[in-house]
Amino acid sequence: MAAIPTALYPVPAQAKEPETPPERVPAASEKLLAAKNVTLEYRTRERIVRATHDVSFDVYDGDRFVLLGPSGCGKSTLLKAVAGFIEPVAGSIELDGEVVRGPGADRIVVFQEFDQLPPWKTVLQNVAFPLRVARKMGRAEARERALHYLDKVGLARFADAYPHTLSGGMKQRVAIARALAMQPRVLLMDEPFAALDALTRRRMQEELLRLWDEAKLTLLFVTHSIEEALIVGNRILLLTPHPGRVRAELNSHQYTQDSTGRYEFQQSVARIHRLLFEEEIAR
Structure with missing residues (x-):
């Protein structure tokens, strides 16, 4: 059984480790979803655009796995590929060991748009x-x-x-x-709270985490908000600006909505921001 990766960034020694709610600590589980060296492209009227390049990650049963990155990094395109709407030009996506070849009731998408009903x-x-x-x-x-x-x-x-x-x-x-x-085997959510006001967004995050606790969901969640990724996810994949490549992967199960004002939470936000933006500018 593959091991779930450990946290990429330890909390600084001078900061007190926050208490971790036991119900949010991910238990060891079987690999459910595997993206293997996935490259995705789409065509515009002018050219072919490469959305992601050689992206690999594993999602385990019961994970809240977040794809995080700036606009244009291919995270929504990657979610659509997992849903079966887009076929990779290279690599593969597997669910329960079977290659995803199209949409299915085992993968249901909740989109950002309100008028999906x-x-x-x-x-x-x-x-x-x-x-x-x-x-x-x-x-x-x-x-x-x-x-x-x-x-x-x-x-x-x-x-x-x-x-x-x-x-x-x-x-x-x-x-x-x-x-x-x-x-579904995996619930796919594409920036579902992005257009909500701050108070409603917070309430929706709370409800989602409550539903995860009750229904034992496996969640693949797309966002461009670092704070939301840390709160909603127990594991986060950071994608570089266009085309999306894997920059890093880290655990975040120790954070809740009550963590947002704490030192270690703000330090994690700052580190992720540097990884996503400042190191790219330096390069």
């Missing part, structure tokens, strides 16, 4: 419909599971509402409930 369907119908189509559930079973996950995200009483009556944060919670109801 069909507006003519109620909240309940938005969550239940994929279950009936992809999971071949009957109407009653799909309704029961949909209501269960709407309750998990605190929206059971809005089951009969339509998307246009919901706030942005509520729409994202519906999208998360729809994804969780499918019970």
Whole structure:
């Protein structure tokens, strides 16, 4: 069994190590997802653009694995490749030892856009419909599971509402409930909270971590926010500016939202910023 990498940066000797909530420490687990020397390209009207170059990483069962990097580093393109929407030009992506060759119900994506819900369907119908189509559930079973996950995200009483009556944060919670109801092997999230205000974003991060605790999710999360990566993730892959290459990998399970004002948290933010930007400028 492959070992999960240790933290890249130790907390400075003069800083007190924060207490680690035991429920957020990742247990040793089996490798679930493997990206092996993945190079991704996409075509514009003018040319072919290389999004990532020779990227490798492993995601273990129960991980909260974050892809972190500046805009244009290919992190969202990499997430789409894991989802099966894009085929690598070199390398491979494997799930449970099988090469990913297209989309599947074992990998569900929650996107940044709020309007990812069909507006003519109620909240309940938005969550239940994929279950009936992809999971071949009957109407009653799909309704029961949909209501269960709407309750998990605190929206059971809005089951009969339509998307246009919901706030942005509520729409994202519906999208998360729809994804969780499918019970995927890996939940893929592409900057899902980026467009939210600061207070709503914090609340959504709290809810996501609570759902991870309850549902034992495996999460692959894309963000360009260093603070969000440290809070949401237990492991972080740093990608260089375009084209995305692996700069470093580190553990962050010791941090929570209560860590943000602490010395060791701010030191980690500063170190990651230097890795992502200042060393690139120096080079």
